[in-house]
Amino acid sequence: MPSANDLLNAVLTGLGIGGLFAVIALGLSLVFGVMRLMNLVHGELIVLGAYIVYYLGASAGLDPLVATLIAAPAVALLAYPLQHYGLSPVMSRGAEAPLLITFGVSVILQNLFIVGFSADVRSLNTSYAGANFNVLGVTMPVIYVICLAVAIVLLLGTHFLLTRTGFGRRLRASSEDAVAAGVMGVNVRRVYSLTFAFAAATAALGGTLIGLTFSFAPTTGTAYLVTGFAVVVLGGVGSVKGTLLGGLMLGVIESIGATFVGDGWRVFIGCIVVLIVLSVRPQGLFGSARGA
Amino acid sequence: MKLSDHSRWTRLAAVLAIAMLAVAVLALAAGCGSNDSGGGSSEEGGEVVIGVDASMTGPLAGFGAHEKWSIEAVVADYNANGGVTIDGKQHQVKIVLYDDKSDGNVAAKNVDTLITKDKAIAIIGPIVPTVGNPAALAAERRGVPYIESGNPLEPFLAVKADSGGWKYAFDFFVSGANLGKSTFQWLADYGLDKETNMKVATVVDNSADGPVFDAIWTANAESFGWTEVEMPPYPMNATEFGSLITKLKESDADYVVALGDTPVLIALRKQMDAAGYKPKVMDFARGAQLQQFSDALGPLAEGIVIDSYWTPDTGYPGAAELGTRFAEESDISIGQMVGPSYATGQILMDAITAANSTDPDKIVAAIAATDGDFVCGPIKFDANHTATLQSLITQWQSGKSEIIWPVDMATAEVIFPLP
Secondary structure (H helix, E strand, C coil): CCCCCHHHHHHHHHHHHHHHHHHHHHHHHHHHHCCCCCCCCCCHHHHHHHHHHHHHHHCEEEEHHHHHHHHHHHHHHHHHHHHHHHHHHHHHCCCCCHHHHHHHHHHHHHHHHHHHHCCCCCCCCCCCCCCEEEEEEEEHHHHHHHHHHHHHHHHHHHHHHHHHHHHHHHHHHHHHHHHHHHCCCCCHHHHHHHHHHHHHHHHHHHHHHHHHCCCCCCCHHHHHHHHHHHHHHCCCCHHHHHHHHHHHHHHHHHHHHHHCCCHHHHHHHHHHHHHHHHCCCCCCCCCCCCCC | HHHHHHHHHHHHHHHHHHHHHHHHHHHHHHHHHHHEEECCCCCHHHHEEEEEECCCCCCCCHHHHHHHHHHHHHHHHHHCCCCEECEEEEEEEEEEEEEEECCCHHHHHHHHHHHHHHCCCCCCCCCHHHHHHHHHHHHHCCCCEEEECCCHHHHHHCCCCCCCCCCEEEEEEHHHHHHHHHHHHCCCCCCCCHCCCCEEEEEEECCHHHHHHHHHHHHHHHCCCCCCECCEEEEECCCCCCCHHHHHHCCCCEEEEEEEECHHHHHHHHHHHHHHCCCCCEEEHHHHHHHHHHHHHHHHHHCEEEEEEHHHHHHHCCCHHHHHHHHHHCCCCCCCCCCHHHHHHHHHHHHHHCCCCCCCHHHHHHCCEEEEEEECCEECCCCEEEECCEEEEEEECCCEEEEEECHHHCCCHHHCCCC
8 A cells, every 4th residue: 555655756746747748738728729620740749849959959058948949939930831831721621631631740740750860769868857856755856846837837828828918819719719700800810820830839848848757759749649638638628727737637646546556557547537537527627518 | 614614624633633643652652661672683593582570660669770780781791792592593682671660560460561562582570579479470370481589589489389389480589598597697796796785676568578577587586596576567658657666766676677668768767867766786678778778868877787698899700890880881879689680681591592492491491400600699599499699788888888797708897886
């Protein structure tokens, strides 16, 4: 039976991992909430961000978190035309076409990564990635604190963007009713593209945190795409608060569950939690119920 | 022109454009989907195809890259000398390679395709039992000679243990029994076991060789006087080890031995460091032998010990030259499978020439009769179609994998305890 200390350790580390989950999922939640698009290229944007940070570190000696300030806008700049010219023209024709396009781009990017960067596993190494400190008798890795802090800052910032800025108003309007928003003078296509770019930037940030905490390779993105969707479903589509709390909840529950039954059951426990939430509250914990 | 006529022509043009694009893509895919290498036909005979399945992507991609280079190198060497001899005529060898994406199901399908579509007369299999065993079974079902290295002998033998053993497939590698023994023998030989608390924590994944290593480490821990603390196995694609690391800390073991793929062991080492957990010795099997493991971890890889079998410094005939050649011709770092992979090509092509035939049974008989010194050491197959390589213990030191055991083959001093 785990001790109280073990459980406290699980909660604290779970919050850190959950913060990482939230960062990964934010972009997915926004794109799906605004455009009703399951962005299957999100995982590869995460990995792309990690690679850019990796090579900025290798060539210019930049700290990964500093390099992210370059990588995130770079990934956003690549994502904008993908949405604006690749996805927007087909979005009015149903969900299938954009879904397939993102799937195709995902496959292309994976192969480009292999060709360009090789299939080798990479990792981002810094002194603070391996540091730790003691809190309430628990050894807390610094990297998990960083993940949690980044998640809170990012999601608060996103909440501010959505609720206190003109772009946020236009985004919410486009999400509620794109046609009506268009009639009211909102350039919906541009809002969609900027949202997609913003989501890509957050994905790049997630890639940095993944590289610092774990490792990455050309095909790593798919696993984190699945995790991101789990958080989106849990927290509620399009809900920033839901994404943060959903991510934290998933991280903590997985960690506590692993404490009882082992790390090998983490994914299983996470899936069970998602299924339970879906069955009880299909719109997610903080999503709004929509009429049929 | 009526609007409907215009629409019809537009649709027809669109269909034709899509069809042409599809044909172009398929043609490109056919050219890129398999990796052909090897010479053209000689004046004496046509090409013979040797099929290769390798893990070029996925967590085992590091092994696949080394295997591909080695096979291409050995085929080029043989082709430069006329290739293989069949029915008294020399034939150039053509390699057709497919990527199994580190997936056993894909490996089996690739072998089927190599045999049925590409008409391969023999197969060189991938590395690691997860992909090697399904590939070997696929070749066995088709009655086509198959040879591999990188699959510990016990998992390979276990597949056919209850059905009469292998008839067409061969494997040469370290035996799990020797690997398990060397995991503890090296510490005893250096007297370093006395500087620990003689507690070892064993960690395996749920791969095909996970239970094999688990059993072997348990048996050898006991025979060498260690107290074993067995950790629960973890899934092969695990990335989170919080619970495991907590248990490792509680075990108070000075020695941790773990089996896993490269990304997993990287994550485990990083999380151990972040959790402030550092035993005196760590032995990582399978995934830690690749240079990318050391490159990804940087200083965290220093001092980690690996259950090994080949480096260019082993002193085997041609090993050093192969290492030099690899460094000159390849832009990736060398790995332990370069030598054994090269030897699979040597053994197979020698066997084809010795058989003087493409008949599978004759080639199998020739492989079974192999008895010689190769770039990875002496190889002689037993009745079970296996041959044992010398187990080594290497240690990551300043980004290089140095031999530390057997003591008489050591290329560097032992780093103890972990820095």
